[in-house]
Amino acid sequence: MKLQKILTVVAGVVSLALLVGCAEKDVKEISVLIRMMPAQETFFRDQIIPEFEKIHKCKIKIGGFENEWDIVKFLELEKAKKHGDIALVKVPFEMTHVLVQKELMSDLYVAQDTSVVNQDLAEYHPLASGLGYINDKPYYIPRKLETRTLFYLKSKVADAVTAFPKHKDRIGKELKKLNGYGLPFGYALEADPNEWDFYDVYVVGNIWANTEYNGVKMGRVAHRGARYGGTALDLIDKSLQLGATKEDILSLATDKVAGMFLWERMFVESNVYNPAMWQDQWKGSNIYNGIKDGKVYLSVLQQIDQFLVHGWKDDPTMPTFLPDENDMGLALMPKAVSFELDAQGKYKYEGTRAQSTGGWWWGIPKTAPNARLAYALARFITNRE
Structure with a gap:
């Protein structure tokens, strides 16, 4: 009887863990944090996001920031929540290392299989993808290089x-x-x-x-x-x-x-x-x-x-x-x-x-509700088509 109770408790814990894991992966509403020119943002909202939502049967909310240090404030607030909302952030180069040092960003291997990430990053200019690596791990998907x-x-x-x-x-x-x-x-x-x-x-x-x-x-x-x-x-x-x-x-x-x-x-x-x-x-x-x-x-x-x-x-x-x-x-x-x-x-x-040379990259916060969906969105935004 005692063994049966122990097995019941263990089974319950495992089931709960599986449910939590599935819930995180199944989240179909995420937020994206951006800073863009008005014309850029209009194109992003009207042309890119609706197509992705249609393909992936999800809902994307868009938030904005004015100052690059606002990103830190937003992600610190996300850490204080029970469940985060922000799954993808448009990050200027000068903040890429800062966010990783503050342990606010996940490396891309958390979001997708290592082999897939490596294959995907090979499609970008090596300078752009290379600048997204920190401590020999890829943290960012390139958006654009600037000079x-x-x-x-x-x-x-x-x-x-x-x-x-x-x-x-x-x-x-x-x-x-x-x-x-x-x-x-x-x-x-x-x-x-x-x-x-x-x-x-x-x-x-x-x-x-x-x-x-x-x-x-x-x-x-x-x-x-x-x-x-x-x-x-x-x-x-x-x-x-x-x-x-x-x-x-x-x-x-x-x-x-x-x-x-x-x-x-x-x-x-x-x-x-x-x-x-x-x-x-x-x-x-x-x-x-x-x-x-x-x-x-x-x-x-x-x-x-x-x-x-x-x-x-x-x-x-x-x-x-x-x-x-x-x-x-x-x-x-x-x-x-x-x-x-x-x-x-x-x-x-x-x-x-x-x-x-600087630019902007897409990064996935550690508190992202669905890192795999965020990765798919970053790839969709930056693909060759």
Whole structure:
């Protein structure tokens, strides 16, 4: 009798465990945490999610976050619940290691068989999939890689090149007050932005700021200016271009980092930058609207920015931000050079055009109610079709 009772208890525990396990796997309503541009989110909600719900007979709820550190707050709250809701999170690269270190993310082998995961990840660019590995385990499915290139309006660059002889003496005198020499020795403004360095951006921006367009003179060069990661990354990249090391970036006190801030100061004081970028704390969408409104002629954009600015005329939900779609130009990043010149008018040092690579990945929290369904959704979102 005693043995029978023990067996009954054991059988009950095993049954309960099986029921709990089945319940977790059978959950058909999950939440996804994202941050996207309005047009992106509309496409995601209207085109991608309904198709997945139809195929998998499930319900996907969509939540959003503003600041990348909000992800930590949301997932910590999930841990405090009896049953979590968030099954998939769109994670920026700078948060990938943070979330794993805080033990908030599952590795992908928890969600799917090892052989399947390895086979799936082989479909992505090796750099993208490789950046999703932490401690030799895959934690993230790539969404996109990002790097920055120079965006400009072809017609306005042509205007500046044509007008340069008229502005050359004025700009030279202004620069002499700032760098002690003027324009660099033998300076010429190339028509092709792929040949530019930091001084060329200064020159065209200065010409635009002193030329009346639509009845207004204003700075028409811009980059992100809000107090968030996008702005910080722009400044870090410029420092690295000038030759700063990772240690220099952390200290914020070395000559190459100071050189970056000097360039930023000169762009501000000479009215090269549109002041709204810091007054109104511009993010990407603000730059898009600045382009549309004729307030931005040159900026630094990532690939997705370029796609959204150009628009897609076959889709009425993705209109162009360009006055003329054929006027959009893209180029390599300008070469970094020192603002300071030596006695002969030569750069005191020269850097590179290199830019960092980052991006976004899909991750599955440890509290995900159905990790296998979340994995399937991440694969569906990022598949080749």
